[in-house]
Amino acid sequence: xxxxxxxxxxxxxxxxxxxxxxxxxxxxxxxxxxxxxxxxxxxxxxxxxxxxxxxxxxxxxxxxxxxxxxxxxxxxxxxxxxxxxxxxxxxxxxxxxxxxxxxxxxxxxxxxxxxxxxxxxxxxxxxxxxxxxxxxxxxxxxxxxxxxxxxxxxxxxxxxxxxxxxxxxxxxxxxxxxxxxxxxxxxxxxxxxxxxxxxxxxxxxxxxxxxxxxxxxxxxxxxxxxxxxxxxxxxxxxxxxxxxxxxxxxxxxxxx
Amino acid sequence: xxxxxxxxxxxxxxxxxxxxxxxxxxxxxxxxxxxxxxxxxxxxxxxxxxxxxxxxxxxxxxxxxxxxxxxxxxxxxxxxxxxxxxxxxxxxxxxxxxxxxxxxxxxxxxxxxxxxxxxxxxxxxxxxxxxxxxxxxxxxxxxxxxxxxxxxxxxxxxxxxxxxxxxxxxxxxxxxxxxxxxxxxxxxxxxxxxxxxxxxxxxxxxxxxxxxxxxxxxxxxxxxxxxxxxxxxxxxxxxxxxxxxxxxxxxxxxxxxxxxxxxxxxxxxxxxxxxxxxxxxxxxxxxxxxxxxxxxxxxxxxxxxxxxxx
Numbered sequence: 001x002x003x004x005x006x007x008x009x010x011x012x013x014x015x016x017x018x019x020x021x022x023x024x025x026x027x028x029x030x031x032x033x034x035x036x037x038x039x040x041x042x043x044x045x046x047x048x049x050x051x052x053x054x055x056x057x058x059x060x061x062x063x064x065x066x067x068x069x070x071x072x073x074x075x076x077x078x079x080x081x082x083x084x085x086x087x088x089x090x091x092x093x094x095x096x097x098x099x100x101x102x103x104x105x106x107x108x109x110x111x112x113x114x115x116x117x118x119x120x121x122x123x124x125x126x127x128x129x130x131x132x133x134x135x136x137x138x139x140x141x142x143x144x145x146x147x148x149x150x151x152x153x154x155x156x157x158x159x160x161x162x163x164x165x166x167x168x169x170x171x172x173x174x175x176x177x178x179x180x181x182x183x184x185x186x187x188x189x190x191x192x193x194x195x196x197x198x199x200x201x202x203x204x205x206x207x208x209x210x211x212x213x214x215x216x217x218x219x220x221x222x223x224x225x226x227x228x229x230x231x232x233x234x235x236x237x238x239x240x241x242x243x244x245x246x247x248x249x250x251x252x253x254x255x256x
Numbered sequence: 257x258x259x260x261x262x263x264x265x266x267x268x269x270x271x272x273x274x275x276x277x278x279x280x281x282x283x284x285x286x287x288x289x290x291x292x293x294x295x296x297x298x299x300x301x302x303x304x305x306x307x308x309x310x311x312x313x314x315x316x317x318x319x320x321x322x323x324x325x326x327x328x329x330x331x332x333x334x335x336x337x338x339x340x341x342x343x344x345x346x347x348x349x350x351x352x353x354x355x356x357x358x359x360x361x362x363x364x365x366x367x368x369x370x371x372x373x374x375x376x377x378x379x380x381x382x383x384x385x386x387x388x389x390x391x392x393x394x395x396x397x398x399x400x401x402x403x404x405x406x407x408x409x410x411x412x413x414x415x416x417x418x419x420x421x422x423x424x425x426x427x428x429x430x431x432x433x434x435x436x437x438x439x440x441x442x443x444x445x446x447x448x449x450x451x452x453x454x455x456x457x458x459x460x461x462x463x464x465x466x467x468x469x470x471x472x473x474x475x476x477x478x479x480x481x482x483x484x485x486x487x488x489x490x491x492x493x494x495x496x497x498x499x500x501x502x503x504x505x506x507x508x509x510x511x512x513x514x515x516x517x518x519x520x521x522x523x524x525x526x527x528x529x530x531x532x533x534x535x536x537x538x539x540x541x542x543x544x545x546x547x548x549x550x551x552x553x554x555x556x557x558x559x560x561x562x563x564x565x566x
Contacts, residue, residue, distance in 0.1 A: 048458070051458075051462050052461065052462065053458045053462065073461075073464050073465075073466060076464070077462060077463055077464030081462065082458070082459070082462040084456070084459065088454070088459075089454065089455055090451055090454030090455070090508070090509035090510065091504070091509045091510070092509065100448070100451060100452045100455070100463060101463065103448060103449070103452055103463040103464060104463060104464035106448075107448070109448075
């Protein structure tokens with residue numbers, strides 16, 4: 001594994017209000033990094049900064065060894081893909097919606113662009129909806145189309161903001177499975193998640209945010225009952241079955 | 257004129273009077289309906305896509321009210337002094353001065369709005385609200401100018417605000433056609449980018465699009481089309497809202513198809529509206545803007561209610 005993204009001493013302010021304070025961490029290929037934190041901790045803002053949507057002059061982010069400031073927008077777009085929490089599409093076919101992910105490569109789509117779209121449709125198993133109107137799909141199906149759009153440009157880094165929020169149970173399960181498949185393709189993935197048990201299903205590395213700062217980072221062993229209590233102000237009970245971990249939330253007044 | 261005589265005149269045969277009527281009066285009017293209808297409809301689609309608002313129109317940046325004020329000012333300052341009547345139509349003594357002043361105010365309003373909205377990073381909401389403010393300001397100024405005008409100048413000024421395709425000469429047609437079709441080519445090249453914009457500014461940015469540049473270029477060209485058309489033929493409302501919104505319900509929001517289809521529907525709608533305006537009251541040419549607005553208003557209300565329900 002090699003490092004593809006490095007965030008170093010990065011701070012971000014919005015309307016003169018500090019939202020991210022001195023953030024430093026790295027992401028490697030074939031690795032899924034989960035950003036954990038309560039609402040307002042700065043997870044979504046950090047994802048947007050890494051996606052190039054928000055920009056700050058304080059600190060540095062490097063992608064594949066090159067500083068963000070040196071990238072041209074289209075070159076950057078070829079390497080970093082983003083799946084937002086609230087997915088919007090204009091009324092168009094799934095094929096055309098996914099084709100938009102090839103925009104960094106074309107003004108008018110070529111045969112090769114369409115081939116890439118069909119490839120990703122097959123990979124994600126969404127052939128049955130390929131010609132449907134994307135606006136008429138269920139939340140889970142639209143999520144898959146958004147992931148397909150993000151991946152069709154051959155990005156090295158995939159960013160997802162709360163991908164399981166607003167989905168039914170089956171779609172949550174499908175999305176988590178899909179993330180694990182993608183990781184095996186060698187891309188780096190960063191996901192913001194508030195559901196700790198979903199995070200455990202897909203995460204290799206965890207960056208825990210609280211009050212705009214990184215509280216802890218590392219592998220699954222950093223996730224302790226005390227740390228999660230500090231982050232969410234809830235009491236968690238850790239249940240371990242062999243190599244798998246699961247957290248059970250106990251009543252707020254429960255002492256253990 | 258009987259249809260057969262009109263066809264003969266079209267092929268330059270038959271009575272000289274008929275040939276002159278067909279080629280100097282009817283043809284510029286028909287071509288103006290096609291060009292202006294096409295221009296206003298594609299301008300409306302581009303405004304709706306870039307301002308992310310289905311109720312945006314070619315005049316969302318205050319173009320019509322600014323042009324109306326400019327024209328009224330020019331007329332009352334002397335360019336439109338009463339020069340007699342032809343049938344029931346008032347003449348303007350210096351229509352080109354009126355057109356130029358109307359255009360200067362229309363496009364000036366657009367530049368001012370885009371300049372001010374830069375402070376808010378060209379947010380669509382800011383642009384729309386500034387457009388509303390500009391419309392209110394120019395409407396108030398027009399009222400003031402009309403209040404100070406004498407009766408004859410006021411008649412000409414009020415008449416100018418009625419959209420009238422009969423004002424189009426071949427020179428005006430050439431200028432409008434160049435602006436409309438050159439802008440259409442630019443819009444068509446950018447069609448995939450408009451589709452990406454439909455997923456929101458954030459997604460568009462991550463797909464490598466310079467969202468602000470795209471928005472400024474698009475709004476400028478869409479407003480230029482409107483400014484030129486309004487300055488030459490007066491205010492014609494609703495074509496720009498109706499056509500893209502109506503077609504969107506049948507063919508989706510894909511700009512590859514919606515852009516040219518809106519233009520074609522705009523041409524047809526204005527052509528039909530102008531025919532209705534000319535024949536509904538025998539011997540009288542009603543303002544085409546009134547006919548399009550009468551067709552457009554119920555539809556506008558329908559969109560408004562449907563959006564609220566959603």
